[in-house]
Structures are given as C-alpha cells and as structure tokens.
Amino acid sequence: MIRFIIKRLLGLLPLLLGITLISFFVIHLSPGEPTVLQESMNPKVSLEVKERLLKLYDLDKPIYVQYINWLARIIRFDFGTSFIDGRPVIEKIARRLPLTLFINITSMMLIFLIAVPLGVISAVKKNSVFDRSMTIFVFIGFAMPTFWLALLLMDLLGVKLGVLPVVGLKSIDFEYFNFFEKIFDLAGHLALPIVLSAFSGLAGISRYMRTSMVNALKAPYIYTARAKGLPESQVIFKHALRNAVLPIVTILGLSVPGLIGGSVIFETIFSLPGMGRLFYEAVMQRDYSMIMASLVIGAFLTLIGNLLADISYAYVDPRIRYSKQ
Amino acid sequence: MPVKKTINSSILRKRYFKKLSFITVVFLFIAGISLACDYGDALINASSADARTLVPILASDTASSSISGLIFNGLVKYDKDINLIGDLSESWQVSSDNLEIVFRLKENITWHDGVEFSAEDVKFTYEKLIDPEVRTPYSGDFERVASVEVIDPLTLKVSYKEPFSPGLASWGMPIIPKHILAKEDLNTTEFSRAPIGTGPYKLRKWVTQEKIELVANEDYFEGQPYISRIITRIIPDSDTLFLELQTKNIDWMGLTPLQYNKKTNSNFFKDNFNKFRTQAFQYTYLGYNLNDPKFKDKRVRQALNYAVDKQEIIDGVLLGLGRVCTGPFIPESWAYNDNVEPVKFDPERAKKLLKQAGWFDSDKDGIIDKNGQKFEFTLITNQGNDLRISSAQIIQKRLADIGIRMKIKVIEWSSFLSEFIDKRRFEAVLLGWSLSRDPDNFDIFHSSKIKEGEFNFVSYKNPEVDKLLIEGRRIFIQSKRAQIYKQVHKMIYDDQPYMFLYVPDSLSIIDNRFKGINPAPLGISYNLIKWWVEKKDQRYRNYFSQ
Numbered sequence: 001m002i003r004f005i006i007k008r009l010l011g012l013l014p015l016l017l018g019i020t021l022i023s024f025f026v027i028h029l030s031p032g033e034p035t036v037l038q039e040s041m042n043p044k045v046s047l048e049v050k051e052r053l054l055k056l057y058d059l060d061k062p063i064y065v066q067y068i069n070w071l072a073r074i075i076r077f078d079f080g081t082s083f084i085d086g087r088p089v090i091e092k093i094a095r096r097l098p099l100t101l102f103i104n105i106t107s108m109m110l111i112f113l114i115a116v117p118l119g120v121i122s123a124v125k126k127n128s129v130f131d132r133s134m135t136i137f138v139f140i141g142f143a144m145p146t147f148w149l150a151l152l153l154m155d156l157l158g159v160k161l162g163v164l165p166v167v168g169l170k171s172i173d174f175e176y177f178n179f180f181e182k183i184f185d186l187a188g189h190l191a192l193p194i195v196l197s198a199f200s201g202l203a204g205i206s207r208y209m210r211t212s213m214v215n216a217l218k219a220p221y222i223y224t225a226r227a228k229g230l231p232e233s234q235v236i237f238k239h240a241l242r243n244a245v246l247p248i249v250t251i252l253g254l255s256v257p258g259l260i261g262g263s264v265i266f267e268t269i270f271s272l273p274g275m276g277r278l279f280y281e282a283v284m285q286r287d288y289s290m291i292m293a294s295l296v297i298g299a300f301l302t303l304i305g306n307l308l309a310d311i312s313y314a315y316v317d318p319r320i321r322y323s324k325q
Numbered sequence: 326m327p328v329k330k331t332i333n334s335s336i337l338r339k340r341y342f343k344k345l346s347f348i349t350v351v352f353l354f355i356a357g358i359s360l361a362c363d364y365g366d367a368l369i370n371a372s373s374a375d376a377r378t379l380v381p382i383l384a385s386d387t388a389s390s391s392i393s394g395l396i397f398n399g400l401v402k403y404d405k406d407i408n409l410i411g412d413l414s415e416s417w418q419v420s421s422d423n424l425e426i427v428f429r430l431k432e433n434i435t436w437h438d439g440v441e442f443s444a445e446d447v448k449f450t451y452e453k454l455i456d457p458e459v460r461t462p463y464s465g466d467f468e469r470v471a472s473v474e475v476i477d478p479l480t481l482k483v484s485y486k487e488p489f490s491p492g493l494a495s496w497g498m499p500i501i502p503k504h505i506l507a508k509e510d511l512n513t514t515e516f517s518r519a520p521i522g523t524g525p526y527k528l529r530k531w532v533t534q535e536k537i538e539l540v541a542n543e544d545y546f547e548g549q550p551y552i553s554r555i556i557t558r559i560i561p562d563s564d565t566l567f568l569e570l571q572t573k574n575i576d577w578m579g580l581t582p583l584q585y586n587k588k589t590n591s592n593f594f595k596d597n598f599n600k601f602r603t604q605a606f607q608y609t610y611l612g613y614n615l616n617d618p619k620f621k622d623k624r625v626r627q628a629l630n631y632a633v634d635k636q637e638i639i640d641g642v643l644l645g646l647g648r649v650c651t652g653p654f655i656p657e658s659w660a661y662n663d664n665v666e667p668v669k670f671d672p673e674r675a676k677k678l679l680k681q682a683g684w685f686d687s688d689k690d691g692i693i694d695k696n697g698q699k700f701e702f703t704l705i706t707n708q709g710n711d712l713r714i715s716s717a718q719i720i721q722k723r724l725a726d727i728g729i730r731m732k733i734k735v736i737e738w739s740s741f742l743s744e745f746i747d748k749r750r751f752e753a754v755l756l757g758w759s760l761s762r763d764p765d766n767f768d769i770f771h772s773s774k775i776k777e778g779e780f781n782f783v784s785y786k787n788p789e790v791d792k793l794l795i796e797g798r799r800i801f802i803q804s805k806r807a808q809i810y811k812q813v814h815k816m817i818y819d820d821q822p823y824m825f826l827y828v829p830d831s832l833s834i835i836d837n838r839f840k841g842i843n844p845a846p847l848g849i850s851y852n853l854i855k856w857w858v859e860k861k862d863q864r865y866r867n868y869f870s871q
Contacts, residue, residue, distance in 0.1 A: 030740075031739075031740035031743060031744040032737070032739030032740040032742070032743050032744070033739065033742075033743045041742070041746075041756070041758075041780070042385065042462065042759075043758075043768035043769055043780045045385070045462040045463070045465065046464075046465040046768070046779075047776060047778045047779050048465070048468075049461075049462055049463075049464050049465055050778055052457060052464075053460055053462070056458070056460055056512075057460075081513060084377050085377040085378045085517065086378065086383075086460070086512045086513045086517065087513075087517075087518075092533075095533045095534075096533070096534070151564055151565070151568075154565065154568050155568060158568060158572055159568055159571045159572055162572070165572075165574075166565060166568050166569050166572055166574070167560055167565045167568070167569055168535065168558065168560070169535060170535070172367070172369060172536075172556060172574070172865060173865065173866060176866065267561075268561045268562045269562050269564075269565055270565070271535075271558070271559060271560045271561060271562065271565060273532075273533055273534030273535050273559070277534070277561065278534075281374075284737075284738070284739065285739070286739055
C-alpha cells in the first residue's frame with residue numbers, strides 16, 4: 001500500500017510540471033497586460049513610464065526566461081509577489097482561504113446530510129410521489145440561476161422583512177460585540193450564501209446516490225439478504241447502502257480541489273472576500289504571479305484529491321485493495 | 326476646538342450651569358445653535374473594489390486614490406471653485422522666467438505619529454517619484470523638474486528644465502513621510518497597509534476585501550473633522566449595493582441615471598436620503614482612427630457629427646442627466662469656450678457633406694459608397710460600461726439612416742487597451758476621458774504623442790493646435806492660458822478628431838443625517854471634514870484613540 005502511494009506521488013511530479021508549463025504559456029500569450037501598467041488610461045502615465053514598469057516586472061524578457069525564473073522560485077515555494085499591490089501572493093491567498101474553505105465545507109456537509117438520505121429514500125421508494133417531487137425539487141435547485149434567486153431572497157429577507165443582513169461577512173460594529181453576538185452575526189451573514197450554494201448542489205449528489213442505491217438494491221446479495229429473512233432496515237442500511245456509498249466516496253475525493261475554489265458570482269453578490277473573486281480579479285488584471293499561484297495550488301489539490309479518492313476507495317472496498325497487492 | 330466641545334458636552338454644561346450668569350447662558354445658547362456642529366458618528370460608503378496600496382505615489386486605482394486622499398495631503402489642492410490653493414503649502418511664488426516655483430510651507434503640521442512635517446519630506450517624495458526602481462505611474466510630470474532644493478525646513482525651491490505650468494498642479498501629489506520610508510523599498514513596504522500621513526483621517530483598520538476604516542485625526546491642521554469614522558465597505562455588485570442602501574447600512578453611494586431618476590423616488594428615500602447632482606469631470610466621445618482613409622477627410626467627420634443627435638443619446642442613455650459635449654473641456658473649466666456651439670442634428674446636411682466628399686449610394690443598396698467601396702466600419706468599446714454600449718447602439722441607428730453601416734464590438738478592458746488601442750488596430754472607438762482640473766491636453770492631442778502606447782491614439786495632427794498646446798504649458802497666468810485653450814477648444818471641435826458626445830452628471834445619494842454638504846463646481850466631497858451629524862441622529866459609536 002505504501003509503495004503504491006509513493007509510486008503515485010512520484011508520478012504526479014511530471015504531470016504537475018506539464019500543467020505549469022502549459023498554463024504559464026497560455027496565460028502569457030493571452031492578449032492584454034497587467035492593468036497596473038495601464039490603469040484607466042491616465043494620460044499622466046507616459047509611455048516611458050510604462051516601459052520602465054514593464055522592465056521592473058521582468059515582462060520585457062523572453063517568455064521562456066520568465067518561465068525558468070518562475071520555476072526556480074516555485075521550487076523554493078516562493079510564489080512571488082502580486083503585480084497589483086506588491087504583496088506576497090501566499091499572504092493574499094491566506095487571507096482569503098479560510099472563508100472559502102468554511103463556506104465550501106459547511107455547504108458540502110449540508111449537501112451530504114440532505115442529499116444522501118434523499119437519494120436513499122428516493123431509491124427505496126422509486127417512482128413514488130416523494131421520489132418524483134424530490135427529483136423536481138433538486139433539479140429546480142440545479143437549474144435556477146442562483147444569482148437571481150440570491151437577489152430575490154436578499155430583497156425579501158434583508159430589505160422587506162429585515163430578518164437577515166444583506167451582504168458582507170460582519171456588521172459594522174462587529175468588533176464591539178460579545179462572543180455570542182459575534183457568532184450570531186456571522187451565522188446571519190453566512191446563512192443565505194451557504195444555504196443557497198447547498199441548494200444548487202443537491203441535485204448532483206442526490207441523483208448519484210439514488211442511482212447507485214437503485215443498482216445496489218437490484219444486486220443478487222440483496223435477494224439473498226431478503227431471502228434469509230433480514231429486516232428491511234438491515235437490508236437497506238447495512239447491505240445496500242454500504243455498497244451504494246462507494247461512488248460517493250470518489251466524488252468526495254474529487255471535490256477536494258473545489259473546496260478552495262470559490263464562486264465568483266456568489267462572492268460578488270454577497271460581497272464575500274473569497275478565493276473566487278481573488279482569482280477572477282487576478283485574471284482580469286493579468287496579475288500573472290497570482291494567477292499562476294492559484295493554478296498551481298489548484299492543480300496540486302486536484303491531483304492529491306484524485307489520489308485520496310483512489311486510496312480511500314481502496315480502503316473502503318477490500319476487493320480493490322487485494323487486487324492491487 | 327475646546328469651546329465647541331464644552332458646549333456639546335451635556336455633563337459639563339450641567340455642572341457649570343449654576344455658576345454662569347444669565348447673559349453667558351444666552352450667549353452660549355446662541356453659539357450652540359449657530360456654531361456648534363456635533364462631533365461623532367461614522368460615514369459608511371462603498372467601493373466596488375478593494376484598495377490596492379495606500380502608498381499614494383504608487384496608487385493608480387480609484388479606491389486607493391480616494392482613500393489615500395483622506396490620509397495624505399499635497400502641497401496644493403483645488404478649492405470648491407476649482408482654483409488652486411495651498412494645502413501643505415502656505416503660498417508659492419513663480420519666478421519671472423517661469424522656471425522656478427518657491428513653496429512656503431505651513432507651520433506646525435505634524436505626521437500622524439507626531440513627527441513634524443518639513444520640506445525634506447517633499448524632497449524625499451520627489452526623489453521617490455523619479456527613482457527608476459519605484460513602480461510609480463506618476464513620474465512623467467516630475468521628470469521635467471531640474472532640481473528640488475530645501476532652502477529651510479519650511480521653504481522649498483523647485484526648478485524646471487523649461488517652463489511647465491501644469492507642473493504646479495502636479496504638486497497636489499500626496500507627500501509621504503521621509504522619517505518612516507527613507508530605508509524602505511516602496512514597492513513592497515508594509516507602509517502600503519499601514520500608512521502615516523498628514524491628512525484629516527488616519528487608517529485604523531483594513532480588512533482585506535471587506536472594509537477600510539479611517540478615524541478622524543484630532544490634530545489635523547485644518548481642524549478635527551466632525552465625523553469620527555469613515556468606513557469604506559467593499560461591495561462589488563451594484564445591485565446588492567443598492568439593496569444595502571435600502572437597509573441603511575450604506576450612507577453614501579453613486580447612482581446610475583436610472584437609480585437617480587426612477588428608483589429613488591419613493592417616500593422611503595425622500596425621508597431618509599438627499600440626492601446630489603453635480604458635474605463629473607469627464608466626457609464620452611467617439612474617436613476616429615485618422616489614419617483610416619475613410620476618416621481622413623474632415624468633411625466626413627463633420628458629416629457624422631451632424632448625423633448623430635447627442636441630445637437623443639443623453640435623453641435615452643443618461644435619462645437627461647448630462648450635457649452635450651462640445652470639445653475637450655467641460656463647461657465648469659476655465660478653459661471652456663462658450664462660443665463653441667454644438668452643431669444641430671441635421672441628417673440632410675450630413676448627406677450633403679458626404680456627397681461633397683464623394684460618398685453617395687451609387688448602387689442603390691442603401692449603403693453609401695465611394696470608388697466601389699462601401700462605407701462600413703467597426704466601432705469598438707470596452708466591456709462593462711453599459712452606457713457606452715447603449716450610446717453605440719443609438720449611433721449605429723443614426724448612421725444607418727444616412728447609409729453608413731457600423732458594427733459594434735465589445736472587448737474586455739485589458740486586451741482592448743493593449744491589442745486594439747495601443748496598437749491602433751481600430752477604425753473607430755467609443756471611450757471617455759476623465760479630466761484633470763488643469764486643462765493641459767498635450768498628451769491627448771499633440772502630434773508628437775502618436776507613437777504606439779501613447780494617448781493620441783487617433784493620430785490627430787494639427788500644427789496650429791500643436792503650437793498652442795506647447796504655449797499653454799509655458800504660461801502660468803490663468804487668464805492668458807484660458808485664451809489659448811479656448812482657441813484649442815474651437816479648433817478641435819472644428820477638426821472633429823472625436824465626435825464629442827456627452828458630459829455626464831455625477832449622481833450621488835447621501836443619508837440625510839449628514840449636514841454641511843454644500844455642492845460646488847468641484848463636487849461635494851471637498852469639504853468632507855466639515856460634514857457633521859447632530860448628536861440625536863448619530864447612528865454609530867465614536868472611536869476614541871485614547
């Protein structure tokens with residue numbers, strides 16, 4: 001098992017290098033320059049100044065030289081400084097990551113808590129009224145433009161009824177609140193974003209769960225279990241569910257990189273300082289070092305997520321583990 | 326301001342009441358009504374993007390500039406009627422050959438950390454501005470300076486290589502403290518998130534992408550600002566910002582014409598907010614690529630000017646909240662020429678002029694042509710500005726009426742600039758200029774500024790305008806400069822390198838608990854430190870630095 005993990009880890013290296021190479025070139029070849037060089041067309045910014053800035057950012061060198069320089073820094077875990085404000089890229093990411101992680105993990109937990117039982121019940125009561133109405137419900141969540149729903153709910157709950165704050169993360173005088181007021185304030189601000197992002201994610205997991213459960217319930221060992229007179233609850237939860245949950249584990253692993261990626265639209269509408277907007281703004285401003293850092297971290301987590309999915313799959317499903325040894 | 330504080334403090338008032346004679350009471354009472362503005366409360370505004378850096382000489386984005394504008398001062402500033410007055414400087418003298426400016430600085434100004442401000446700080450700021458290692462976009466105006474000499478701690482002599490009158494206004498550049506930054510690398514310094522200035526507000530807290538909180542500088546040399554805190558919240562989406570205004574969690578925001586005219590007329594807004602309409606220092610134009618054979622002929626450009634109804638654009642796009650633009654200056658500027666009349670909308674005249682220039686519909690397909698070539702072109706504009714896109718659509722319709730086919734292409738900002746504008750790969754472009762208060766237009770209209778990446782991207786060349794633009798830079802006396810720029814105004818309107826479209830109004834809404842707001846040609850925020858809120862209306866707690 002350990003040899004298997006090490007082998008897979010070493011295999012990741014050339015893959016990661018390839019990813020950085022391609023993304024570096026694609027990003028630098030895309031038209032446009034860092035906007036710090038040309039912000040808002042200010043005639044006070046002369047051509048000489050622009051050329052000088054270009055040089056200060058090393059953007060006048062050939063692209064392969066830029067790549068090698070970049071790579072040499074990355075190997076030492078130096079992601080460089082942002083073109084836009086001169087701050088270390090890692091510091092900027094570190095400021096944004098906790099919130100994005102929190103929202104994503106909470107909404108993911110919410111999705112699993114709701115979607116897995118939904119899927120199981122739908123599968124057990126296949127084609128019942130419950131199954132059909134749940135199908136419609138989760139697909140509404142999937143298909144509804146969330147920014148629109150978000151604005152409507154903000155208007156209703158925030159402006160008309162005044163029960164929830166509209167945007168942001170904290171109230172103005174948050175720092176003067178006591179501990180419980182702070183918790184309450186944060187919860188109020190985050191309720192809508194978390195519930196909404198969970199709502200849009202229900203369809204996927206509950207459908208997977210339903211299909212996988214339906215298949216599991218058709219398996220011969222279920223007939224065996226029923227034939228030997230086990231109570232239905234044991235048949236479903238012990239025999240069918242255990243097997244049906246396997247594909248969900250894979251999905252869980254694959255969603256690891258998604259945890260650090262925020263949603264631009266969501267964060268913009270709710271004015272949340274998350275990763276999505278950080279990356280989006282970096283792209284719009286051609287902040288190359290910021291873009292590359294996000295891409296490398298994202299690529300790394302995707303690869304690690306895949307690996308984790310494989311390992312955990314092997315762990316929960318003995319058949320796979322034995323076949324690999 | 327100890328007197329005012331005494332008046333406002335009810336505890337003190339109670340304690341001394343008995344001891345005071347009747348007359349004093351009456352006097353204090355009257356003074357209390359007429360003089361005393363209450364200190365305290367917070368003003369909450371919003372920005373669509375976070376500030377990038379609070380090192381003011383590096384800041385090129387709006388958010389950073391407007392916040393550092395409250396933390397720092399320059400040597401000069403504009404008063405409410407757009408006249409240049411001293412800020413950190415008491416007065417200045419221009420030598421008779423127009424080559425030297427001697428600034429006399431105000432006494433007893435201190436940095437936020439208590440250190441005295443002096444001419445050395447100004448010299449230091451200048452040195453950083455021209456330092457090739459510093460990533461400042463503002464070195465241009467300062468490269469013309471030959472030397473900056475500290476004569477004594479409060480006197481400074483600036484010598485120019487040649488007379489450069491816009492240089493005076495360039496000393497509005499915020500001054501940064503030498504004693505803190507002398508040994509720092511400005512590009513990466515921590516100062517960018519913990520600035521020390523001389524201005525009316527000090528930075529208290531900056532939560533990335535969430536808010537920037539400033540507190541009043543009690544020792545400000547023009548007096549302590551009344552509003553205790555100014556909090557800028559980062560709210561990127563304009564729809565949510567407007568919702569947040571309705572929950573009264575925002576005190577001040579800019580409005581779109583639609584919001585100003587239609588969406589803020591309910592009783593809720595009338596009872597809680599005041600709306601302000603002032604002039605923006607900007608104009609929107611359609612620029613022609615003058616190297617394009619179609620647009621080389623002045624008559625063609627003039628014809629297009631007749632064919633487009635600017636008032637129609639203003640009514641349709643700005644809902645009437647703007648004025649027809651007649652040239653590169655706005656009506657509030659002293660360089661503006663009242664005698665330049667905008668042409669009347671007249672499509673027949675346009676057709677006639679085009680015919681004179683050889684363009685008419687010879688094959689009866691509805692599109693005019695010349696030598697077998699149809700009059701078709703593409704107008705490009707940038708993504709994210711709906712007003713520009715709507716304006717382009719109205720122009721498209723009007724030009725179609727006289728047989729010109731115009732396509733519209735909307736391009737993302739960064740590639741728009743570097744791939745199309747800088748490289749001159751366009752036929753026509755719809756853009757706007759934000760104007761500095763000084764009318765110097767050299768970089769936009771002088772024929773020496775047509776190289777790739779420079780700002781005369783329409784490649785406008787007029788030797789007479791060139792001469793005047795150079796002359797305008799060499800004279801300091803405003804009335805003489807005004808004459809020059811009035812001529813420039815007329816000539817440029819006549820040449821039509823741009824089709825000048827409109828000057829939009831600047832629209833904003835402010836919670837009506839704020840008193841002392843007094844709109845002027847410069848706008849509304851020039852006297853921010855004098856805005857105040859009555860004690861009974863104050864909504865947020867005060868912040869005391871002690």
